[in-house]
Amino acid sequence: MSLYGKTFRGLLFPLYESVLRRRPTTKFFDEYGRSEALLRADLEAIQSRKLRSLLKHCSESVPYYRSLWKSLDIDVQALNSAEDLAALPVLRKSDIRSNFDQLRTESRLGPPITKSTGGSTGEPLTFEHDQESYFRRIAVMWRGYGWGNVRLGEPTIYLWGTALGSQGSANALKERLFNRLYNRRLLSAFDLSEATLRDYVSQIDRFRPESIVAYVAPLVELAKFCQRNGLKPFSPKSILTGAEPLTEVDRTLIELVFRCPVYNTYGSREFMLIAAECEQQQGLHINIDQVVVEVVDEKDNATDGRGRILITDLHNTQMPFIRYEIGDVGQLSDEYCKCGRPYPMLSFVEGRLLDVILGTNGQVVSGEFFPHFFKDFAEIRNFQVIQTDRDKLVIKVVWSASPDESLLDVIRQEIANSLGQGMEVEFESLDAIPLGPSGKHRVTMSRIQ
Ligand SMILES: [Zn+2]
Known part of the structure; x- marks a missing residue:
């Protein structure tokens, strides 16, 4: 760890956050840091206490929950822990869109923070959270x-899609200054041309980051670029990926190229x-x-197996x-x-619900299937699988060597074995796979319901 890093964490950051901006950030750093040393049961007790307080807040001050729970005759005072949440209905994106105003608290909490998400899943969503919740999230x-x-x-390199750490309104100069202070450098995950990837490798070599934080797909692109060109980039101490699921195939490739966990x-x-x-x-x-x-x-019953993930935010009192x-x-x-x-x-999190591919034989295949399957084909540099119909897959491929018919037949046969004989497979050759609107690469997409 660097002297600058220690000084930044111990002096500059607390000075800026607590003294200059009078924010509770460092207080929350301490609070969440302390819980690392707790026993599981004590941590669960904290969760239950926070949950009871949130449910009380919702039944008193959030019109949507107040009337919904009343109409279902649910007494939230009787709910004590995370397991008891099963008594409450699931909240879907469509519920939020059609009840936006009723989901806001009636309490006066100060100006809320408004955010949007979900462009890449085809289901955009706008939501709000309160200021305190933001500082807790940072911690x-x-x-x-x-x-x-x-x-x-x-020193950290971010291969990321958006401006870092700002709550908007930061101009370019301020952003640069903050990145300098935080000892971080931002490489855009949106531009992945060969020339840019070459520049990214040399920036990593010069900056010599302790760590890299990255979206998976652009980092995989960068790793493949290094492999293709025989480049051995600077090896940081660790790499952290976010914003999209990391397959074991991706992890192995990135660890091989960057020689770190x-x-x-x-x-x-x-x-x-x-x-x-x-x-x-x-x-x-x-x-x-x-x-x-x-x-x-x-x-909507709890399962030990693979299932849909539901999240309850214990601290967003503005729009719970x-x-x-x-x-x-x-x-x-x-x-x-x-x-x-x-x-x-969580033992794993995998693709979006929509990424599951349905076979004509009734088989449901997870998004992990195709990376595993295609990893053994050296001819495939990059791909994207789109299920356009119950019985049709479009496979977009960037070929590293032009394929002959026999190779395509092998792929068709394998897909028929797993997904059924009636599955039509159409190949589309491209120079590059376009990234989604948020700069993320979607390996499998389904256009059927
Ligand atoms: Zn652990």
């Missing part, structure tokens, strides 16, 4: 980043960091003192999300991590 984020050895003030995180615009991997790489530790994560089956269906699939783990931290784990 929870840095705690989780620390598990992957990424620390405030240490890669840690997965799970977060979203709606909540910031939900869960993060520690140095053990055994799964994602859930920030249960910040959110409740449930995994449910098709009847209770059992919000985020659109991801995952599985909870009942294992205790070797690191000894008290946070329970």
